[in-house]
Amino acid sequence: FLTRFAAHPIDFITGELAIGQGDPNPIRGAISQYVARNLEDSNTHERSNGIRWLVLAAFIWALWTIRPAKKLALAVPTDIRKQIWYFTIFAFLSLLLAISPNFFGADIGPARWLYALVSQYRVPSRAGVFVHFGVLMAAGWFLQWRLFSAAKRKEFVKFLAMAGVLPFLAIVELPPWLNSMPIAPIVPQRDLGRDECGMGLYYPY
Numbered sequence: 001f002l003t004r005f006a007a008h009p010i011d012f013i014t015g016e017l018a019i020g021q022g023d024p025n026p027i028r029g030a031i032s033q034y035v036a037r038n039l040e041d042s043n044t045h046e047r048s049n050g051i052r053w054l055v056l057a058a059f060i061w062a063l064w065t066i067r068p069a070k071k072l073a074l075a076v077p078t079d080i081r082k083q084i085w086y087f088t089i090f091a092f093l094s095l096l097l098a099i100s101p102n103f104f105g106a107d108i109g110p111a112r113w114l115y116a117l118v119s120q121y122r123v124p125s126r127a128g129v130f131v132h133f134g135v136l137m138a139a140g141w142f143l144q145w146r147l148f149s150a151a152k153r154k155e156f157v158k159f160l161a162m163a164g165v166l167p168f169l170a171i172v173e174l175p176p177w178l179n180s181m182p183i184a185p186i187v188p189q190r191d192l193g194r195d196e197c198g199m200g201l202y203y204p205y
Contacts (some may be wrong), residue, residue: 006100014050020179049128073203091134
């Protein structure tokens with residue numbers, strides 16, 4: 001199960017998998033369909049780890065700007081650079097935890113170590129949310145600094161930098177209404193006879 005329900009690096013550049021592969025970006029849509037066809041005994045729910053490409057672009061922009069060889073890195077405040085590097089490392093370590101423990105050819109990945117300590121941990125891909133968090137935080141710190149630098153005390157732009165940019169990018173790039181959420185019907189109540197539990201509901205799961 002540590003391999004079967006592990007994330008694959010390609011999962012993080014997909015769009016929606018579990019609900020549907022409809023995507024305004026044809027390249028990402030093709031990647032999503034490829035992953036959906038090659039689940040390798042996993043399921044779309046566990047392989048749904050796609051990060052919005054605009055957020056990834058902001059993340060890459062941030063790393064490109066603060067790279068050591070770049071003179072512009074000196075213009076980025078030290079505390080901002082530290083935050084970006086911290087969450088980049090956090091995202092990378094989370095990625096190692098989310099993928100299969102034998103991804104590099106030996107069963108020695110972090111997922112195996114964690115399972116040895118906490119046997120209830122059986123689905124490495126769940127750590128994908130920490131990859132999202134690290135990327136979002138790094139991109140958010142960078143975009144906030146860029147917008148604040150360009151705002152020149154314009155309060156509305158500062159507000160967008162604080163609260164609106166990343167959610168807006170996520171919604172515009174892959175609208176949530178593009179793939180409708182399937183709703184599983186609940187079977188009506190059934191009589192359980194003389195069972196002490198009495199009446200109950202039967203759920204699909």
